[in-house]
Amino acid sequence: DAKTTQPTSMDCAEGRAANLPCNHSTISGNEYVYWYRQIHSQGPQYIIHGLKNNETNEMASLIITEDRKSSTLILPHATLRDTAVYYCIVRVYNNNDMRFGAGTRLTVKP
Amino acid sequence: GAVVSQHPSRVICKSGTSVKIECRSLDFQATTMFWYRQFPKQSLMLMATSNEGSKATYEQGVEKDKFLINHASLTLSTLTVTSAHPEDSSFYICSARDPRAGGAYNEQFFGPGTRLTVL
Numbered sequence: 001d002a003k004t005t006q007p008t009s010m011d012c013a014e015g016r017a018a019n020l021p022c023n024h025s026t027i028s029g030n031e032y033v034y035w036y037r038q039i040h041s042q043g044p045q046y047i048i049h050g051l052k053n054n055e056t057n058e059m060a061s062l063i064i065t066e067d068r069k070s071s072t073l074i075l076p077h078a079t080l081r082d083t084a085v086y087y088c089i090v091r092v093y094n095n096n097d098m099r100f101g102a103g104t105r106l107t108v109k110p
Numbered sequence: 111g112a113v114v115s116q117h118p119s120r121v122i123c124k125s126g127t128s129v130k131i132e133c134r135s136l137d138f139q140a141t142t143m144f145w146y147r148q149f150p151k152q153s154l155m156l157m158a159t160s161n162e163g164s165k166a167t168y169e170q171g172v173e174k175d176k177f178l179i180n181h182a183s184l185t186l187s188t189l190t191v192t193s194a195h196p197e198d199s200s201f202y203i204c205s206a207r208d209p210r211a212g213g214a215y216n217e218q219f220f221g222p223g224t225r226l227t228v229l
Contacts, residue, residue, distance in 0.1 A: 034216075041223070045220070100155075103153060
């Protein structure tokens, strides 16, 4: 699976959009971009995933660049409860395992 | 999405005892489950992949005789930490793959985790 690079930490003001970047320059054509988050002392929570088109669901939007070498997770109106570590993972769909990098620690401030 | 549960949510045990952690897929049958370990302020590390009815596949550096994994049914996998020591204290998380999912649907779901403290 391709390696990802994320900033170590980010801050965001409550009510503002949180934009979390992820670089995956070695991504292969059959690899998806997944985003999970982990709130303190809980298991990871699935947010969204995509192959090449932009995706949106009730939690977030995923913007993937045309060359697929980077992506951005957007939380449109961040709340204090969105404070968590966000993991960007690139993997072949339905590949056996999911491996986590260091992620981005997002702190939403009032 | 599908639901994965873990039991217990936290356990405290004495050094030298064995501890069993259960992982259940509540509304789907999981042919494959995964076990992760997470130390404080670190990311999740994959320990092993568990396939129903067969032996688990362990990651390099994970002692298979110390971390016994059993996946006896399509909805249950267990992790037994044998002869636990303080350095085994960690947050253990399982995940399960829903084989019904396809393409646009996420197929891997995580449990809430089990906090193990070995005194």
